[in-house]
Amino acid sequence: MGVIQADKIYSHGIERGAKLNIPMTIISNATNENQKIQISSFGNIIDVAKESERPAIMIFGDVVNLHEKLYIN
DSSP states (O other), X not given: OTTTTHHHHHHHHXXXXXXXXXXXXXXXSTTSTTOEEEEEEGGGHHHHHHHOOSXXXXXXXXXXXXXXXXXXX
């Protein structure tokens, strides 16, 4: 649902003072063989969401920067 609502998430975030450079990721088909991870920033959320398959989850914040340390393929 978040991917579909990316424009609203962006608008509400901007209204509440979210910074455009906040790290974010969209993970499509999480835990499946066809999982896809897209890492970007909050300022690009709408474009990244348009490219994302569903189902998907969005993650925001510095935890995104731990991807390379935590992700096991």
